[in-house]
Amino acid sequence: MVTSFFTCTKTISSLAIAAVLTGGVAAPSLAAAPAAKQEIHEGTKKNKNGNAAVEAIAEQALSTVQVVATGYTAGYESTGKRPGHPQYGITYSGVKVRRGQVSTVAADTKLFPIGTLLYIPGYGYGVVADTGSAIKGHRLDLYFETIKDVYKQWGKRTVDVQVLRKGNGKLSQSWLNQINRAVEAGKPIPQTYLES
């Protein structure tokens, strides 16, 4: 199927959304079919950065709100409940946790009442279904199926690290203890530890 750029802008906008949804590392479940991908390519030639897609979602939006978002799971580390607990995997709203086209997320219901539908860049669509003791104000907790998913799909940062000393392949407990004692709070690494 070939979609004309001139006569089918609406379709192109919709498909451009797919580019955003499938482009993020955090939304593997939102993969578009190959045919749709081709159309996205056709339709977004002039929008390499997906600006058209972002605009298309913004067109649907009532407002944009900046929040700090973390990930969570149904597991003990996040909910204090283990599999077998009668409320395991059940959100505050009563629905089961879900990672899908529209996932369940936790919010402060004073800001986002239960049932609020959000688009979260890098995650996808989320519906407010849950709450959390630390989720107050401009905070969101995004549901993931496993702890590893949180680490890999949300807890990832690109950083420029400084290499202060190249290792020689060995590390001893006494050296590690020493350097930890030597580097006092607010002090740089003593020069003697930087010599390989």
Place this chain on the structure above:
Amino acid sequence: MVTSFFTCTKTISSLAIAAVLTGGVAAPSLAAAPAAKQEIHEGTKKNKNGNAAVEAIAEQALSTVQVVATGYTAGYESTGKRPGHPQYGITYSGVKVRRGQVSTVAADTKLFPIGTLLYIPGYGYGVVADTGSAIKGHRLDLYFETIKDVYKQWGKRTVDVQVLRKGNGKLSQSWLNQINRAVEAGKPIPQTYLES
């Protein structure tokens, strides 16, 4: 103690490093003593963004390398070992995992041999002590004591979310199932679901 800005640049640089180390949300253990904080304030008046501090660390550095960093713990989700396992909490190098002034981190030893000392923005000093099956090339795994620490200290993003529908305080399993079926891969939210 008063430190002159003109006669004690070295001291100021060192203390400016403290500003970076204690400024990051991810390094609560690196808090400087109140007296040192005062000096940082004196010394960095003209460097509100901590540029001097970053430069001071860079002065110590052999090189700067861009990496993608995730967090991990000694626990089952990251290592497959539970407390009680003879190798629980022991890194590839043989030293115990540590979150301190200098923490243990995992890297690809072809790029960063064991014993390599790094400064990781938002985390602090890290020494390469561990490896991981997914930690190949320009990847780092940063040790944290708990899963919650990974979530809160590393897995946090500031995002602009789009509010597509304001919830009415209720959410039913059937509506969540319906919307998940209705929102096909690569399609926008149908209008009917956006009406509260």
